[in-house]
Amino acid sequence: MFSEQRFSNDYFTFYCRFGGRVRGHKTNKTGCPFAIKGKPHMTPTGKKYRINVENCICRHNHPLYPVLLTHKLITDDQNSTITNLYKIGISPSQIQKIIRSNFNIELTTLQISALTHSSQVENFGLQSTELIDYVTAEGGTAFPFELNLNESIKRLGVLTFMPQEIENLLTFGDVLFIDGTHANLQNQWEVVPLTVINRNRDILLAGIAYLAVSNQELLTWILHKTFFIGNYSDILQTLISDEDNAFIASVQKFHELINDNQESNVPTITINHIICALHKKRNFLDHLRSAGLNKSQRIEAGKLFDVVAYSTSCTKADAALNTLQNYNSKLTKYIQKEIIPLLSKFSRSHLLGIHANGFNTTSPAESMNAMLKRNLPTTKLTLKQSRVLFNRNHMDHCQALCYKRCTLRRDINLLFPEQILLNKRINDKIQIQYRISHQIHIIENPLDSEYPFFAFHENDPETKYKLNIYHCECNLDVFWGVPCSHLIKLSENFPVHAISPRWFEEEPNNTPIPSQSNDTIRFIKDTDQEEEEITEPDELAYADSVEYLQHLSPKQLYSKLFFESKQLASLASRNTDCAIESLFIIKEQINKILHVQTEQRNNPSLHPDQHETTDAIIDAEARPRGRPKKTKNSQNSRIMTEKCAICLHNHATTSCRWYGKVQRIQEKYANDSHQRHCSVCGAPDHNAGTCPIRQEAQNYYNTR
Known part of the structure; x- marks a missing residue:
């Protein structure tokens, strides 16, 4: 039975691969007469074809190769031996050597994989049950995907959520990053982590799915199950994935599912979908060589594609796209088929009104994949073992983020003096936009009542953006969630309304907003001005306590010493006397560790009444022993x-x-x-x- 629509009412013939006319001496053709001639007929249901064989010649004029069917001719004992060897983690290449030495049977690694495939499917059912029990015992939630095939239930996927992952999803899941990866699993199934970013733009895990195959049906099932966890349907705004046709189709199917039961008076639910611009560029660069471009043209085309993918100006992106289409007809055909229809899904200038936390790539998801697979053992893992190790790596990552949050200084937003609202990374982004605003010029646009102003940079006056006091055409306030330099330049008061609520560590109150001329400038800290450090006393005191430091490894102690020395260098370098005093203290401590006798120092800058000169201060390290190395004048x-x-x-x-x-x-x-x-x-x-x-x-x- 065949369901392919390519079958027509014409006759067709299957030939032996050694058939055909012999041409020359260097050929594998033997003119084999083997052939099967048949004709397809539509079944009564009208959905499938039935093939009727009308003529068959079953003779071969060459010897057959039974090695292709060797794995189907082995005994049950030999089959069980191969299966048991595979279950204990022995690779197919090693199994091949064992079978050759013990049974004198030649099997390929592909044949061994075919023999172990059936046991893998059965083993996955047992492992997935063990995984579900583990997640449930930890207080999490697990959803199995089961399919009824020939009156037997096959489990093809498991979606798991730990309690902390559900909290991450419901707190920071407005933008969800999805990118599958392969881990060292016994069943060779694909691992699909769900990734979100917190207020400090650090990655957090929001769930893990294990899939037998990454097709449209299973990906749609993941989105549908995740969408109805708690009140997540009210939170999710954007999905970001790589350029996968199955995922693009699954998002479309997912839209249809969530809007099927919507009433006529209820607005349609819209979930934005962004495909990774970095993956799109890689596919584009791979196509350039086949399009006939030389090396210099490929480099230039790559730079033009960066403008299409990452520029905020539609004019620049369209001009770069037109230039790319002028190379040759083959590249033009590819752009019209693969690039232009998807501009609204990856091009920064065409992602209008889409909130994406500043990303049009899947780099957070790829970082999550690398973090989860860090320090995994080389042996094959079961599903439960992999989930335990993934949880351990994610917990270590969260502890590192907590330690960084306790030790790094945090900035005070002077617009709301009694609250700590913005973290350091978002504040740094706003500082950059504030500095750029000094080079922005605003002119009126009398022809447009909705956007009555134009903004342009003094170094690029041809690129102009329409804007009003609430929104700018560059779309940074929506895409990133921070005010752009154009809005900062236009507004008399600092545009706090353009900051996305997800970046606030606390909700802003009704504190009046001061004018831009005084407190807004204080809000944007100057690099030469000292910052006030806000830390949590209890956590920071424990982080610097002797009890805590005694349990750190040498590598962790090195990292802490390196960070503190950077902080000391940054602060002490602002004052000459403080810098000299810090250098003397550091040298004395180094000499103390090296057991080098120190001398009494006499610093003229610290004692202005004394003008005596002293010898050089103690060397930082002892003189090396032995004859010095020979050196040559270069x-x-x-x-x-x-x-x-x-x-x-x-x-x-x-x-x-x-x-x-x-x-x-x-x-x-x-x-x-x-x-x-x-x-x-x-x-x-x-x-x-x-x-x-x-x-x-x-x-x-x-x-x-």
């Missing part, structure tokens, strides 16, 4: 290695005895371009190997 060494171009001896060319004679010959034949010349003296009719001047010079210096 300039003298270079002169010795550069040989004379005339006689090839170790002296400069200008000091050679025959240098003047060579110059006169070169001047004589300088304008003679009709014949080849010697590279040594410039005379015609000979080369450097037979040059008489070189031979004369070498004989002279060799006899000296």
